[in-house]
Amino acid sequence: MSRKKRQPISTGSDWTFELIEAYDREIARVAQDFGLDTYPNQIEVITSEQMMDAYSSVGMPLNYNHWSFGKQFVETEQNYTRGRMGLAYEIVINSNPCIAYLMEENTITMQALVIAHACYGHNSFFKGNYLFRTWTDASAIIDYLLFAKNYIRRCEEKHGVEEVEQLLDSCHALMNYGVNRYKRPRPLTAAEERERQQDREEYIQRHLNDLWNTTVPRKADSDDRKHPRFPADPEENILYFIEKNAPLLEPWQREIVRIVRKVAQYFYPQKQTQVMNEGWACFWHYTLLHQLYDEGLVTDGFMMEFLHSHSSVVYQPPFDSPYFSGINPYTLGYNMMQDIRRICEKPTDEDREWFPDIADSDWKQTLDHAMRNFKDESFILQYLSPRLMRELKLFSIMDDSNRPVLKVDAIHNERGYRQLRESLSAQYNLGNREPNIQVWNVNVRGDRALTLRHYMHNSQPLGQSTEEVLRHVHRLWGFDVQLESVLPDGTVAKQYACPPREQKVEAI
């Protein structure tokens, strides 16, 4: 390494705009040498109060008003002022240009760390990863949120805050079911949204009438089986289904349902790539800042401070520690990225056996490929190495409610590697984490009741708030709603209904 002339960019701990600019310039240069492809950066320096504001509106610079964001704010404020929690050093937004917030309280070291982490790490991930490329439109999100905020504000003026709030509550309850998992949605553009919103309102209302006015309610005894179900195929996007088909919603209500599901769709890739995204960003801040150090651009003191916060970010408390709260995505992601580089550069025999196609390959290309084409689930399944499982001392516990005891069914040994890897991957599969619930049928010819189906995974039942969510579905749908938990063989294990079914009293 060339350390002939050490001329650090800065030596103190205070930051200035000139210094931030200087660090950004150097980090950008190094990042380009490593082949990182990013959106342009917009770096904004904010205060801690502003950071709390940003925190509480799901990290977005603007959002519509809702009490739940207020709750978030109250909680954040409470914890922060009591010193129970530090604020994140940064927030970065998947937009073009990519907006990153730096807090004014940070030292220059932290600012440089954040620039490397967010402006080059996360930024390149947003631009490169297939999920973000497919599902979100970075150039339109800020405009769209502005449109949404104004639209909802106008609705509040027209129809009252209460009414809009109730509607939003119901939509938020179904937010996780407002995304298309497989079908690519049309990209968002705010201008188009505005233009077409009017047409859409008209179209939907007319289309709806077609659906409902052909249906003369008949007696309940007419044979359901003769008629095709509606929808013909189960619909995974419940909010979409409601927006298009709920009989009683006003046009403005449909538009709000749409806004919520569009926002949900925007955040969907982030939920699926947390490990990768953070791992990628940590890997790059580590690599980029070390490169600066090797070039003599930063001091030893800088590196000490940086490594201190780096190692606390990627620390994984063991399962029996009081600080344990699940697997730290930063640790897992960072270690996997480093591990891939290691496998490329210095593979062992074990690595050659497990990863024949990446051992001895060019690490930059291999990492880039991994970043672009995977999500957490598939990334872990593909790249988690036996060596890393040993390092993290992973083990798997089987919890079967039919058995009185828990069982350790795999540990980090030759027999357990594959099973550990599959189980960990499955843990990041959103389809397993969230109950799989879809729109199954609408009684178009009868009482217009909506039936949802829960396809049970490993016979896991639904949680406590199910009935409450159903009340929200009922509010949106306007007619009876029922939910069936279905076992893989098609038998209905449990039924929920809103309003609750009256006990049928058998005559005779």
Place this chain on the structure above:
Amino acid sequence: MSYIIDRRENAKKKSTVNRQRFLRRYKQHIKRAVEEAIHDRSIKEIDQGGQVTIPRRDISEPTFHHGEGGLRHKIFPGNKEFVEGDEFKRPESGGGGGAGKGKASNQGEGEDDFTFTISQEEFLDFMFEDLELPWMVRKQLKDATSFETRRAGFTSSGSPEKLHIVRSLRAAHARRIALTDKHVRQQIRALRKELWALEDAPPSVEKTDKITALRAQIAELEKGSRKLPFLDDFDLRYTNLVRVPLPSTKAVMFCVMDVSGSMTQSVKDIAKRFFILLYLFLNRNYKQIEVVFVRHHTHAKEVDEQEFFYSRETGGTIVSSALALTADIIDKRYPPADWNIYIAQASDGDNWDGDSTTCSKILIDRILPKTQYYAYVEITTGPHQNLWHEYEQVREAFKEQFAMQQITEAGEIYPVFRRLFEKRTEGAVHES
């Protein structure tokens, strides 16, 4: 290429709206917490703002999620001694659990209540919501009886002692300038300069003549302007003083309480709380408040707060003694022009039979004409006592100033207090 922007000066309170919506939505919870605080806290701590605790389940946003049960595999880090096939008992309530972040509540663990702090200001706002002291606005705007003299510019008329000399001379000067010919003035000035130059030069006969000539010339020219008076009536300016009605921001609150034998400790306790509420309430509406404590059994006595609330004395009951003392104190120390007078009386309604008429007489003749508001609470679970019936007649005569309510238990203090001090607009009062 990066843009670096300093946003620190941008608007900060972006979350204010959301926070307010949150408070509005959980108003019922917050009010309940506030009312509980009033109920349970000791009197001196009552206005300290406070913590509001809302059960998590009331505040959670429901989503579909998995409940307990079924089959699942969980991966944990940091294995120490486990080997494959180990079995152990399921920990209570998922102790070994811990799915991803934020899932904790879904697993039935970590369901702490949601606790947050509202400021003292907010606490009192919730406590006094919709309340307004009756007639306070009227008192401030219409009935203001004390005045303050304030300077308000200048006028052209006034008494001689208010004459403003500088202003008057300035006006005179301006007038003189305005009324003389500009060219004449310039000529005079030129001649004067010439004159001064000559006077400075060494004397000679020729020069003396010239000086005389110049002086004559100046005198001739000045003749016209000399006709203008140096100071005209028109120039006079007087300091203008106006009398500004001064809203009275001082209030005195009389706490009148029966401490006779018939008042039990719990009744006194209720009375205490009622007074505290009134005090806090006045505190928010007036800059300066004095509190006078009058306790009575067969005779009345003015005492300090400590003695009022915490010392014990018993005896018979003659309410009029307290009222007479109150009236005396008002006459002596609190002229109604300067003070907003509020009186709160608490009693179990028990009174010596012959005394009640005296009471209403003192009230009607000596007290009510001077007070803003008189609130009487009867703390009793039984039927109304004779004082109540007597006071009902007083209420007929002074509908707007006199209010009475019955409290039967501590929980009713706040509702009764609210009823007594319900926000009333002037119009509404006249209608009623």
